[in-house]
Amino acid sequence: MTATTDRLESLFASRVREVVPPLFGAAGEPVRPLISLAYGLADPDLFPxxxxxxxxxxxxxxxxxxxxxxxxxxxxxxxxxxxxxxxxxxxxxxxxxxxxxxxxxxxxxxxxxxxxxxxxxxxxxxxxxxxxxxxxxxxxxxxxxxxxxxxxxxxxxxxxxxxxxxxxxxxxxxxxxxxxxxxxxxxxxxxxxxxxxxxxxxxxxxxxxxxxxxxxxxxxxxxxxxxxxxxxxxxxxxxxxxxxxxxxxxxxxxxxxxxxxxxxxxxxxxxxxxxxxxxxxxxxxxxGRLERHIAMLRQHYAAKCAAMAAAIRQHFPAEASFVMPAGGFFIWVKLPQGVSARALLEAARARGAEFLAGTACFVDRAQGEHAMRLAFSFQSISRIEEAIAIIGAAFADL
Ligand SMILES: Cc1ncc(COP(=O)(O)O)c(C=O)c1O
Incomplete structure (x- = not known):
């Protein structure tokens, strides 16, 4: 077995020699009942x-x-x-x-x-x-x-x-x-x-x-x-x-x-x-069906984005800042001084919610340590509010 592994390894092209773990976990069943705001999945309720x-x-x-x-x-x-x-x-x-x-x-x-x-x-x-x-x-x-x-x-x-x-x-x-x-x-x-x-x-x-x-x-x-x-x-x-x-x-x-x-x-x-x-x-x-469908999506994603922004303002420390997006799937939050995204993620996971740490969005992983990406696309409004409240509570754990 090991001999085969060794002999196989030497065959791989240099660009794939070192195995890099997948950026995002397999979308699907989470290991624990976590509310995930980590991935930009589409809202399944909106599929036609x-x-x-x-x-x-x-x-x-x-x-x-x-x-x-x-x-x-x-x-x-x-x-x-x-x-x-x-x-x-x-x-x-x-x-x-x-x-x-x-x-x-x-x-x-x-x-x-x-x-x-x-x-x-x-x-x-x-x-x-x-x-x-x-x-x-x-x-x-x-x-x-x-x-x-x-x-x-x-x-x-x-x-x-x-x-x-x-x-x-x-x-x-x-x-x-x-x-x-x-x-x-x-x-x-x-x-x-x-x-x-x-x-x-x-x-x-x-x-x-x-x-x-x-x-x-x-x-x-x-x-x-x-x-x-x-x-x-x-x-x-x-x-x-x-x-x-x-x-x-x-x-x-x-x-x-x-x-x-x-x-x-x-x-x-x-x-x-x-x-x-x-x-x-x-x-x-x-x-014209695609354009009508897009108009419907815009309304739904707008409502989710607004709900997430309101929940952030309510539950996150005042020093956490973000630019309100005019579209898309994500809100990017800059964390207060001294708050590490990875530490916050660990605390949030322990409480039942997750987000994408900013470090996952930079080639140089030393960057993004004080930022997080929150996807409002996938979860329902009530789950978004629940998850943001959980992450808000996780700030206090640090
Ligand atoms: C900016 C951007 N480009 C491309 C993609 C890939 O999309 P797909 O391969 O599904 O067309 C994504 C998916 O998250 C994305 O966010």
């Missing part, structure tokens, strides 16, 4: 089960031959993605879209087409480590740009790009979540959006715009996406149906210049994404 059943039945009734066979990618869903992008002001083209198994798949393929070990990739700090870890595996050298209340610090990015250019280094891409950022919930200001797109063109560095939450706005006016501001094709826009329909469908997409799409298709080894499931999603979304 009956309509999805009807859509699946229709696909089986009318399109079984194509949907159950090896088939070319389904143009109907691509057309809908293009239509939504055009409504957002992007000059989108169907041949510039690839549909994947979740935006996670697309984000994992991007380093495969861009990164050689030692290349530079720019990310935000904090960020969505699910994607960032793939960049690390590709051997990229990461440079982190901090996020403040207005999103990525684009002035610092500008300095960084200038210094890199002076040293003859051009990053392979910049990864950003400009709208309802994961984990901080903040949105990149319009001014910074313009600057970021201009910097991308000036330095010739693609910007990967991961706008997973863009449609879940429940306050304020929409801002143009980076892709909508981009005149020269430096923005690689990545999107998903996970947050607006159901993550379990595993449908995401990318819109980018054809040169990039061609390369993505070369490394997307399994070929077409789900001929069956893409048709089910497209049928569900027809005739």
């Amino acid at each position: 089960r009956a309509e999805l059943m009807a859509a699946a039945a229709e696909v089986l009734a009318y399109e079984a031959a194509d949907s159950l066979n090896y088939a070319l990618s389904y143009p109907g869903l691509t057309d809908q993605i293009v239509e939504r992008l055009r409504a957002e002001g992007v000059a989108a083209q169907p041949e510039h879209v690839v549909v994947g198994y979740g935006s996670g798949q697309i984000l994992a393929l991007l380093p495969e087409i861009f990164v050689e070990p030692g290349d530079t990739v720019i990310i935000e700090a904090p960020s969505f480590l699910g994607a960032v870890r793939r960049f690390v595996q590709s051997g990229a050298r990461l440079i982190s740009i901090p996020v403040d209340d207005q999103g990525m610090d684009v002035a610092l990015l500008s300095d960084t790009l200038r210094k890199l250019a002076a040293g003859g280094r051009r990053p392979k891409f910049i990864y950003t979540i400009p709208t309802f950022h994961n984990p901080t919930g903040v949105t990149l200001s319009l001014e910074r959006r313009r600057q970021l797109v201009a910097l991308a063109a000036e330095y010739g560095v693609p910007v990967v715009e991961d706008d997973a939450y863009i449609d879940l706005r429940f306050a304020g006016e929409p801002l143009p996406s980076l892709a909508a501001l981009d005149q020269e094709g430096w923005v690689i826009r990545v999107g998903t149906y996970s947050k607006i329909l159901a993550p379990g469908l595993r449908i995401g997409w990318v819109h980018a210049r054809r040169e990039i799409i061609d390369r993505l298709l070369m490394v997307k080894a399994e070929g077409t994404t789900g001929p069956f499931i893409t048709r089910v999603v497209a049928r569900f979304c027809e005739n």
Whole structure:
């Protein structure tokens, strides 16, 4: 047994030699009856089960031959993605879209087409480590740009790009979540959006715009996406149906210049994404149904976010601060001086609730020690209030 283990270990490629534990525990049954605010799961009560059943039945009734066979990618869903992008002001083209198994798949393929070990990739700090870890595996050298209340610090990015250019280094891409950022919930200001797109063109560095939450706005006016501001094709826009329909469908997409799409298709080894499931999603979304569904989601998530914010104000120490998000799934709380997120998490777990410690959102785990991410997406309002009260009590245990 051990001999086999040893002999196997020496076979693995260097990028996976050291086993990194999964970022998030398996979503599902918690070991103890904990109320978890740790994960950005969708609210299962909001899944349109009956309509999805009807859509699946229709696909089986009318399109079984194509949907159950090896088939070319389904143009109907691509057309809908293009239509939504055009409504957002992007000059989108169907041949510039690839549909994947979740935006996670697309984000994992991007380093495969861009990164050689030692290349530079720019990310935000904090960020969505699910994607960032793939960049690390590709051997990229990461440079982190901090996020403040207005999103990525684009002035610092500008300095960084200038210094890199002076040293003859051009990053392979910049990864950003400009709208309802994961984990901080903040949105990149319009001014910074313009600057970021201009910097991308000036330095010739693609910007990967991961706008997973863009449609879940429940306050304020929409801002143009980076892709909508981009005149020269430096923005690689990545999107998903996970947050607006159901993550379990595993449908995401990318819109980018054809040169990039061609390369993505070369490394997307399994070929077409789900001929069956893409048709089910497209049928569900027809005739304005997706937009009506999103409007319903916005209302529900807005109410949950408001309930969580009110509970935080009631139960957390006054020095715990947060920026009220205008959409998305998360509230990011900065903890009072001296309070460690990991210690608080331990105390909260002992009392029956959990959150994501800020450290889980930074590549450099020395950061985020005084912050927590609270997901309001999954639990009911009453459970959110209960969990926040529990975490509030855990502050007193420290
Ligand atoms: C910012 C961001 N991008 C991408 C994803 C991945 O989404 P999916 O692979 O389900 O499309 C998530 C999921 O949590 C996310 O928060």
